[in-house]
Amino acid sequence: MLDSIVxxxxxxxAVLSAALMVTRRNAIHSAVFLITTLLSTAGIFLQLRAxxxxxxxxxxxxxxIMVLFIFVIMLVRLxxxxxxxxxxxxxxxxxIVALVVFLEAAFIVWMSQKVPGQGLLVLRAxxxxxxxxxxxxxxxxxxxxxxxxxxxxxxxxxVAMIGAVVMGKKRTDAP
Amino acid sequence: MNAVLQGVxxxxxxxxxxxxxxxxxxxxxxxIAGYIVLVELKVMADMQARLGPMRVGPHGLLQPIADxxxxxxxxxxxxxxxxxxxxxxxxxxxxxxxxxxxGAIAFGPWFxxxxxxxxxxxxxxGVSALGPFxxxxxxxxxxxxxxxxxxxxxxAQLISYETTAGFALVxxxxxxxxxxxxxxxxxQYAGHVWYVFLTPVGFFTYLIASIAETNRAPFDxxxxxxxxxxxxxxxxxxxxxxxxxxAEYANMIVVGAVxxxxxxxxxxxxxxxxxxxxxxDALPALLLAAVGVYCVMRAGKQPARVQAMxxxxxxxLCIVVALIFGLVEVAHASNFAALQASHSFLxxxxxxxxxxxxxWFLLKxxxxxxxxxxxxxxxxxxxxxxxxxxxxxxxxxxxxVNVISVGVGLALESSxxxxxxxxxxxxxxxxLFVGMLLIRWNDKHAAAAxxxxxxxxxxxxxxxxx
Numbered sequence: 001m002l003d004s005i006v007x008x009x010x011x012x013x014a015v016l017s018a019a020l021m022v023t024r025r026n027a028i029h030s031a032v033f034l035i036t037t038l039l040s041t042a043g044i045f046l047q048l049r050a051x052x053x054x055x056x057x058x059x060x061x062x063x064x065i066m067v068l069f070i071f072v073i074m075l076v077r078l079x080x081x082x083x084x085x086x087x088x089x090x091x092x093x094x095x096i097v098a099l100v101v102f103l104e105a106a107f108i109v110w111m112s113q114k115v116p117g118q119g120l121l122v123l124r125a126x127x128x129x130x131x132x133x134x135x136x137x138x139x140x141x142x143x144x145x146x147x148x149x150x151x152x153x154x155x156x157x158x159v160a161m162i163g164a165v166v167m168g169k170k171r172t173d174a175p
Numbered sequence: 176m177n178a179v180l181q182g183v184x185x186x187x188x189x190x191x192x193x194x195x196x197x198x199x200x201x202x203x204x205x206x207i208a209g210y211i212v213l214v215e216l217k218v219m220a221d222m223q224a225r226l227g228p229m230r231v232g233p234h235g236l237l238q239p240i241a242d243x244x245x246x247x248x249x250x251x252x253x254x255x256x257x258x259x260x261x262x263x264x265x266x267x268x269x270x271x272x273x274x275x276x277x278g279a280i281a282f283g284p285w286f287x288x289x290x291x292x293x294x295x296x297x298x299x300x301g302v303s304a305l306g307p308f309x310x311x312x313x314x315x316x317x318x319x320x321x322x323x324x325x326x327x328x329x330x331a332q333l334i335s336y337e338t339t340a341g342f343a344l345v346x347x348x349x350x351x352x353x354x355x356x357x358x359x360x361x362x363q364y365a366g367h368v369w370y371v372f373l374t375p376v377g378f379f380t381y382l383i384a385s386i387a388e389t390n391r392a393p394f395d396x397x398x399x400x401x402x403x404x405x406x407x408x409x410x411x412x413x414x415x416x417x418x419x420x421x422a423e424y425a426n427m428i429v430v431g432a433v434x435x436x437x438x439x440x441x442x443x444x445x446x447x448x449x450x451x452x453x454x455x456d457a458l459p460a461l462l463l464a465a466v467g468v469y470c471v472m473r474a475g476k477q478p479a480r481v482q483a484m485x486x487x488x489x490x491x492l493c494i495v496v497a498l499i500f501g502l503v504e505v506a507h508a509s510n511f512a513a514l515q516a517s518h519s520f521l522x523x524x525x526x527x528x529x530x531x532x533x534x535w536f537l538l539k540x541x542x543x544x545x546x547x548x549x550x551x552x553x554x555x556x557x558x559x560x561x562x563x564x565x566x567x568x569x570x571x572x573x574x575x576v577n578v579i580s581v582g583v584g585l586a587l588e589s590s591x592x593x594x595x596x597x598x599x600x601x602x603x604x605x606x607l608f609v610g611m612l613l614i615r616w617n618d619k620h621a622a623a624a625x626x627x628x629x630x631x632x633x634x635x636x637x638x639x640x641x
Contacts, residue, residue, distance in 0.1 A: 070330070
């Protein structure tokens with residue numbers, strides 16, 4: 001009962017502020033609503049007892065990426081609305097993407113059952129209270145069974161970072 | 176309606192300790208913040224050979240109360256061209272983040288709101304990292320150049336120094352082997368050592384990074400009054416301004432608490448294993464009693480009746496708490512059976528470790544904050560490029576090397592069977608050596624860079640010359 005209340009509270013806030021984020025004119029207002037969306041998603045993770053995912057979401061997305069977003073928005077002048085780019089092809093792509101996402105959500109709702117006593121729709125759920133604390137398990141599986149994918153991902157990130165530095169650097173030896 | 180009431184009652188009965196802690200934190204932290212301001216004024220006055228606030232109460236002891244009342248009845252302005260909603264929302268965000276992050280800090284063995292939280296200190300660090308949003312959004316919403324420059328500076332500073340703080344914390348987490356706050360303290364108790372001695376480099380990089388993160392001098396560029404009026408707070412007044420101010424001091428308490436928990440042994444008293452230092456346990460009671468007696472002595476000499484009454488209340492409070500502490504200590508020492516059997520005493524004794532731990536914890540946090548003040552009044556403010564160079568060229572590589580060397584030390588301990596002490600001392604020395612190399616290398620580059628800047632500047636016409 002309490003679980004459903006918490007879930008629908010956070011989910012409602014997430015959806016509402018996502019809609020507000022898309023419709024705001026002011027870029028900073030959009031960023032604030034994006035932060036609210038991310039925070040309420042983090043709240044859903046916490047409600048699912050995924051504590052590490054919760055704090056990862058807050059530290060990385062809210063504390064890191066959103067700070068950078070706002071930094072860039074402040075430096076770049078966005079008061080002047082950009083000329084709207086409209087084309088038929090883009091509208092079609094947007095329609096198709098929306099349709100696919102809707103079908104996906106509908107499929108999941110169709111496949112899922114009610115958890116007895118909670119009122120939540122989930123796929124093959126384990127009761128959330130029975131899950132062990134997950135930080136240690138996450139670390140063990142990341143550095144044990146999934147070591148290779150983990151290292152590949154970190155090398156990819158390193159390459160991306162070096163690429164960004166190279167591209168952002170002032171060219172001193174340009175002809 | 177009745178069912179709802181019963182639900183609330185059941186909730187309170189299950190969670191009353193946590194609720195009590197939460198209420199205590201929210202009520203007491205603003206008071207402590209006010210008194211930190213007073214101590215800061217006094218320390219500053221002492222270092223500059225002045226007296227500091229002396230008018231309100233003995234030696235200005237009631238000054239924070241007077242300041243708070245003044246701030247609350249001040250006119251609250253919102254500029255016409257400000258973004259109303261965000262202007263209203265930003266200081267609240269800063270304060271909320273600071274107070275929420277205190278939820279996972281362990282002030283004593285049970286004195287903690289979120290006790291079973293698996294991510295522990297990460298929660299504190301992550302949630303307190305939301306505070307700068309308040310600064311950035313407030314600076315932007317004020318619609319003022321000084322404010323926005325202050326806000327941008329604070330963002331850049333935060334991004335640069337948060338990495339260092341994170342790596343410093345990782346070195347502590349590696350030693351403790353857990354993220355849970357109470358387990359970190361227990362690990363230091365079991366290991367007979369505070370981690371500041373095992374990884375001094377980690378502690379000092381965390382200290383510097385935490386000063387920069389709380390925007391304190393010598394890193395107080397976001398509110399540099401000689402350049403930016405008051406930085407991001409320029410347009411704020413009255414209660415909103417005091418919210419920002421409170422958030423800054425609450426953040427100091429948070430970083431102090433994180434540093435204390437991870438590196439200074441949390442709520443443990445100094446040398447918890449040494450038996451002949453047992454008399455230290457009586458120190459909290461004696462200290463509180465002394466404060467109470469002092470208040471009684473000074474109360475008669477106050478010029479106004481309000482002040483005298485206030486002093487009496489404080490004296491009474493101190494003496495009652497001291498009596499409670501003393502009672503528990505005496506009952507521990509003597510075997511007074513009737514006392515020990517009574518129900519209220521049992522409750523008291525179960526509460527005691529938390530309060531006693533909180534005393535030592537807050538003492539250590541105060542020492543940490545005193546270092547902040549000391550540095551503020553001795554060092555001049557950094558220039559922005561110096562700040563960035565210190566962060567990116569020295570502190571981040573140094574803390575990264577420190578994480579690796581702590582890892583190497585732990586590997587020496589676990590796989591080669593070394594003792595923990597020699598392994599850690601060896602790796603710390605190696606880290607310090609790398610740090611020295613970094614500083615030398617950086618000095619050479621800085622000299623070259625400033626020479627090239629000077630060469631550039633000599634070609635520009637100096638419009639202020641003559």
